[in-house]
Amino acid sequence: MKKILLLSLCCTFTLAQAFAAPQSNTTDRGRSIAAAWKGTDLGFRDNVSTMEMNLIDKSGQTSTRSLRMKVLENPAKGPGNHILMRFTSPESVKGTSVLVHSKVGASDDVWLLMPALRKTKRIAAVDKSGSFAGSEFSYEDIGTMEHANFKYEWLREEACNKLTCAIVKQTPLYPHSGYNFIVVSYDTLENRQMKVEYFDRKDQLVKTLHLADYQQHKGKHWRAGTLSMSNHITGKKTILKMADYKFDIGLNKREFRPSLLVELLE
Amino acid sequence: MIRHPKRLFRFRRKAAIPAHFWVAITLALAPISQAWAKNEPINYSLSGDMGAQFLTFSDNPAHPDQSNSNPQPSFHLSPRVSMPLPWKLDDGRARITAKPFIRYDSVDPQRSKLDIRELYLFVDQGEWGMRLGVLQEHWGILEGRRLIDVINQIDLVEDPRGKEKLGQPGIHSNILLPDGQLDFYLLLGHRNRTFPGRKGRFRGSSPVVGEATFTSGASARTPSYAVRYGTTQDILDVGVSLFYGLDREPNLILSSSTNTYTPEYRKVGQMGIDIQATLDHIVLKLEALERRGLKKNDNVSAVSTGMEYTFVRSIGAWDIGVLGEYYWQDQGVDAPSSTFDDDFLVGSRITFNDAGDSKLLLGVMIDHRRKDGALSMEYETWLNDGWTLKLSGSMFKTKYDNILSGLKNDDYIKTEFICNF
Numbered sequence: 001m002k003k004i005l006l007l008s009l010c011c012t013f014t015l016a017q018a019f020a021a022p023q024s025n026t027t028d029r030g031r032s033i034a035a036a037w038k039g040t041d042l043g044f045r046d047n048v049s050t051m052e053m054n055l056i057d058k059s060g061q062t063s064t065r066s067l068r069m070k071v072l073e074n075p076a077k078g079p080g081n082h083i084l085m086r087f088t089s090p091e092s093v094k095g096t097s098v099l100v101h102s103k104v105g106a107s108d109d110v111w112l113l114m115p116a117l118r119k120t121k122r123i124a125a126v127d128k129s130g131s132f133a134g135s136e137f138s139y140e141d142i143g144t145m146e147h148a149n150f151k152y153e154w155l156r157e158e159a160c161n162k163l164t165c166a167i168v169k170q171t172p173l174y175p176h177s178g179y180n181f182i183v184v185s186y187d188t189l190e191n192r193q194m195k196v197e198y199f200d201r202k203d204q205l206v207k208t209l210h211l212a213d214y215q216q217h218k219g220k221h222w223r224a225g226t227l228s229m230s231n232h233i234t235g236k237k238t239i240l241k242m243a244d245y246k247f248d249i250g251l252n253k254r255e256f257r258p259s260l261l262v263e264l265l266e
Numbered sequence: 267m268i269r270h271p272k273r274l275f276r277f278r279r280k281a282a283i284p285a286h287f288w289v290a291i292t293l294a295l296a297p298i299s300q301a302w303a304k305n306e307p308i309n310y311s312l313s314g315d316m317g318a319q320f321l322t323f324s325d326n327p328a329h330p331d332q333s334n335s336n337p338q339p340s341f342h343l344s345p346r347v348s349m350p351l352p353w354k355l356d357d358g359r360a361r362i363t364a365k366p367f368i369r370y371d372s373v374d375p376q377r378s379k380l381d382i383r384e385l386y387l388f389v390d391q392g393e394w395g396m397r398l399g400v401l402q403e404h405w406g407i408l409e410g411r412r413l414i415d416v417i418n419q420i421d422l423v424e425d426p427r428g429k430e431k432l433g434q435p436g437i438h439s440n441i442l443l444p445d446g447q448l449d450f451y452l453l454l455g456h457r458n459r460t461f462p463g464r465k466g467r468f469r470g471s472s473p474v475v476g477e478a479t480f481t482s483g484a485s486a487r488t489p490s491y492a493v494r495y496g497t498t499q500d501i502l503d504v505g506v507s508l509f510y511g512l513d514r515e516p517n518l519i520l521s522s523s524t525n526t527y528t529p530e531y532r533k534v535g536q537m538g539i540d541i542q543a544t545l546d547h548i549v550l551k552l553e554a555l556e557r558r559g560l561k562k563n564d565n566v567s568a569v570s571t572g573m574e575y576t577f578v579r580s581i582g583a584w585d586i587g588v589l590g591e592y593y594w595q596d597q598g599v600d601a602p603s604s605t606f607d608d609d610f611l612v613g614s615r616i617t618f619n620d621a622g623d624s625k626l627l628l629g630v631m632i633d634h635r636r637k638d639g640a641l642s643m644e645y646e647t648w649l650n651d652g653w654t655l656k657l658s659g660s661m662f663k664t665k666y667d668n669i670l671s672g673l674k675n676d677d678y679i680k681t682e683f684i685c686n687f
Binding site (some may be wrong): 055057061063089090091092093094095107117118119122123124127129130131133134175176178234252254257258259260263264 | 313388390392393395397402404440442447496498503542544545546547548549574576578579582583585617619620621623648651652653654685686687
């Protein structure tokens with residue numbers, strides 16, 4: 001009995017080493033870069049902002065929507081931010097709201113409020129790879145990319161605009177992602193995400209997100225001013241312009257309760 | 267939402283809002299009038315919609331008094347005003363919301379009306395909230411039938427699918443619990459269900475025009491009480507509700523001398539359960555109802571179940587959902603025969619994810635015991651930023667002479683141009 005135990009222990013040890021050794025370098029490097037990015041966000045507590053969403057089709061026709069966005073940091077003292085997005089124009093969608101409770105190791109909880117019906121609807125996990133309000137962003141893309149939700153692999157360093165970027169391959173660990181992996185470029189100076197490439201289940205590059213016009217808030221937290229998502233399959237594009245960032249509003253978790261979305265519309 | 271059109275036979279109106287209720291509303295409005303008097307600026311938000319609607323029928327009407335007007339045009343206006351109140355609350359806020367609804371119908375005078383859909387004072391105090399006034403509330407999760415949805419009366423003449431509801435006077439208080447919430451309702455005054463008039467479509471050979479009657483010592487002023495506990499546990503959303511008061515669904519008593527129906531409302535007590543399981547690929551829904559009245563025939567047991575599965579981006583950017591629902595009901599033999607005793611709905615919801623945010627809902631409701639059914643569709647798209655086009659319609663198929671046969675000439679398409687402001 002003792003022998004078997006010893007043998008299996010030995011086996012486990014060597015096996016673990018065998019698997020860990022070749023990848024530890026790139027894995028750790030990738031993970032620490034992503035952790036540094038997430039670290040700049042720690043302690044932001046809450047913020048509100050406005051968002052202008054421009055949907056551009058193949059022929060260049062643009063339709064514009066405006067939203068108001070609220071984010072609450074880890075209300076349960078665990079990982080997982082809460083995000084509330086509410087359309088303010090055009091009139092036909094005014095009040096339509098999306099509530100995301102980000103999760104670790106599981107797919108996010110997403111609720112949709114249709115103001116005409118005054119009803120809140122919870123969305124099934126798989127549907128989260130679907131389009132967010134007709135845009136090139138999916139519900140999954142607008143979540144907060146929790147650190148523990150990915151497996152990391154550092155790929156290389158390369159020049160990006162005037163900066164140097166670390167390129168990290170991130171494989172989602174939560175179920176039902178629309179992507180096999182994403183490739184994120186972090187600038188080596190401030191650890192900001194500059195570009196995200198999305199690869200679908202067939203390892204094909206389907207979308208590219210460029211993040212630009214970064215501004216620093218509270219001397220620590222970086223927020224991109226412009227996010228442009230290009231869909232390489234459809235040729236369509238969505239540009240988000242973020243503005244009017246305010247921090248430490250004192251948002252409470254009540255505002256992020258799905259059952260109260262209707263009542264707190266105004 | 268697809269709702270079975272047969273419902274419209276089980277059904278009239280006139281609001282009974284008690285006087286003390288208006289006093290309360292006036293008191294709530296006092297701070298606004300104060301601010302006005304002091305010439306302080308009043309913040310308010312105005313939104314809402316107005317629209318033109320055309321009901322186009324496939325056939326001439328089946329019953330003698332019905333109008334031949336085809337299409338049947340009508341107009342509506344429904345502004346919504348919301349105003350924060352300048353009250354000093356520690357950690358909360360207060361506001362007042364008003365949403366009247368005006369419909370002018372060129373054919374059926376019963377359909378022309380002014381209703382207060384909402385007019386309430388809302389106080390939000392952190393873990394506790396309250397609404398006082400005329401309320402709208404929606405319970406239930408199924409697409410084709412809202413079994414447990416009992417707070418508001420249905421405005422059936424406005425929408426034959428029963429999707430529109432009349433404002434309900436009352437008090438609603440809401441308490442947040444760590445993983446759920448408790449809702450209490452005191453509902454003051456009964457609203458009678460609205461029905462199409464003599465000239466209107468979507469009715470049987472006998473219109474429901476009689477004055478409402480009440481059994482078991484009740485009256486239009488009899489209050490109703492309701493409580494609901496809702497909780498979210500991982501993938502499950504569960505709600506348990508209790509209701510005691512006047513049933514929203516009347517018995518229809520046929521008067522052979524005038525050939526009209528008179529609605530009769532009675533006191534009932536009921537318990538409802540709603541459960542939604544949001545799984546990875548599929549959403550499963552269940553609603554159950556147990557109702558007890560004074561007479562044996564008022565007792566009802568009913569269960570509705572449903573599922574929805576969505577194929578994300580299945581054709582281009584289209585999300586295609588498949589939905590199926592089944593409705594079962596058990597009731598006393600002399601009771602008004604239920605139209606949902608053994609029915610099912612099969613449907614599809616398509617979200618086009620285009621610039622017009624177009625959506626299509628198709629459904630077939632089949633009563634396989636009575637061998638009849640209805641095909642329904644709803645389509646919605648933006649014309650531009652302010653205008654929405656809505657198309658909806660139903661086709662009715664009936665084999666035997668039954669409750670649905672009154673509708674046999676009422677296959678319709680409803681075209682609506684709605685301006686959102």
